[in-house]
Amino acid sequence: MFQVxxxxxxxxxxxxxxxxxxxxLAKLLNVTAMTIRRDLKYLESVQVISRTFGGAVLKSKLTLELPRQEKxxxxxxxxxxxxxxxxxxxREGQTVLLDAGTTTMEIAKQLTRLKNLTVITNDVLIAAHLVVSSNFEIYCTGDRVQNRTGSCMGxxxxQFLKQIYADIAxxxxxxxxxxxxxxxxxxxKAELKKEMILSAEQVILVADNSKFNRRSINKICSLKDISLIICDKGLDAQVADSLRETDVKLQLV
Incomplete structure (x- = not known):
C-alpha cells in the first residue's frame, strides 16, 4: 500500500x-506503530487531524466526498x-475543459447556447448530456469511472490530459x-485536477459558498494558480476578504 x-x-x-x-491503526493497516506516527505527523502538518496522547482525532473542518445525488x-x-x-x-471556437461535478454540469447546460465548441471532460454524465444537447466536438478522458460521482480517474x-490544450478550464x-x-x-482526483490546471491557459475555479474555509487531505494547488474564482454572494464576508488578500480575482454572483 502506498503512503498516500x-x-x-x-x-x-x-x-x-x-x-x-x-x-x-497499526493493526488495522498491518504496519508498524512508527509508520503510523509518521503518517499522523504528516496529517497533522496539513491540518487534517489533531494528534492526541497515543492517537488522533479528525479535525471538524475536514471535507470528505459526498455522492453526486447528495451534492x-x-x-x-x-x-x-x-x-x-x-x-x-x-467564446465561440474555444476548447473548454470541464471538471467533473454538479456545478460544472450546470456550466455544461449553459454552454449549449453556443456553437462551435470543443469540450473535454472527465465526467461521463456531462459528456452524455452534451452528446444529446449540443453539436460540440466532445472528448471524455476515459479510464475508471467512480460509481457514486460519474467522475473518470486514473x-x-x-495521460490523456497531458496531450491536450484548452483555452479555458x-x-x-x-x-x-x-x-x-x-x-x-x-x-x-487531486492528481487529475493538477493536470487540468497545467493543460489550460485560463483556470476558473467554480464553487458555491459551502466549499470555502474547508480543507481536505490532498493538496491540488495554491490560489496563485487560479485565474479567477466564481462564487455566489452567500460567501462569508471575512472569507471573501481573506481571499482578496491573496490577490486572487474573486467574482461574486
Whole structure:
C-alpha cells in the first residue's frame, strides 16, 4: 500500500470512529506503530487531524466526498448563477475543459447556447448530456469511472490530459482555504485536477459558498494558480476578504 493510500485510509477510519489509537491503526493497516506516527505527523502538518496522547482525532473542518445525488441537492440556485457567469466567459471556437461535478454540469447546460465548441471532460454524465444537447466536438478522458460521482480517474485519464490544450478550464473543488489553497478528498482526483490546471491557459475555479474555509487531505494547488474564482454572494464576508488578500480575482454572483 502506498503512503498516500494509507493516509487516506486513516482519514476514513477516523471518519467512522471519533478517536483511534496508534496501536489500533497499526493493526488495522498491518504496519508498524512508527509508520503510523509518521503518517499522523504528516496529517497533522496539513491540518487534517489533531494528534492526541497515543492517537488522533479528525479535525471538524475536514471535507470528505459526498455522492453526486447528495451534492446536487445543495445550493442549486447558487450553482446556476455561478454557471451563468462562467459560461459568459466562453467564446465561440474555444476548447473548454470541464471538471467533473454538479456545478460544472450546470456550466455544461449553459454552454449549449453556443456553437462551435470543443469540450473535454472527465465526467461521463456531462459528456452524455452534451452528446444529446449540443453539436460540440466532445472528448471524455476515459479510464475508471467512480460509481457514486460519474467522475473518470486514473493514470490513463491523466495521460490523456497531458496531450491536450484548452483555452479555458472550469475546475470544481470541495475544499478551498485562503492559506492552504485548493484541496480534495482523494489522491486520484487531486492528481487529475493538477493536470487540468497545467493543460489550460485560463483556470476558473467554480464553487458555491459551502466549499470555502474547508480543507481536505490532498493538496491540488495554491490560489496563485487560479485565474479567477466564481462564487455566489452567500460567501462569508471575512472569507471573501481573506481571499482578496491573496490577490486572487474573486467574482461574486
Amino acid at each position: 493510500e494509507r493516509q487516506e485510509k486513516i482519514v476514513r477510519i477516523l471518519e467512522e470512529k471519533p478517536r483511534v489509537t496508534v496501536e489500533e 446536487a441537492m445543495h445550493n442549486q440556485q447558487e450553482k446556476e448563477r455561478i454557471a451563468l457567469a462562467a459560461a459568459a466567459l466562453v 493514470s490513463r485519464a491523466i 472550469f475546475i470544481g473543488a470541495s475544499s478551498i482555504d485562503a492559506a492552504l489553497g485548493v484541496s480534495g478528498p482523494t489522491f486520484e
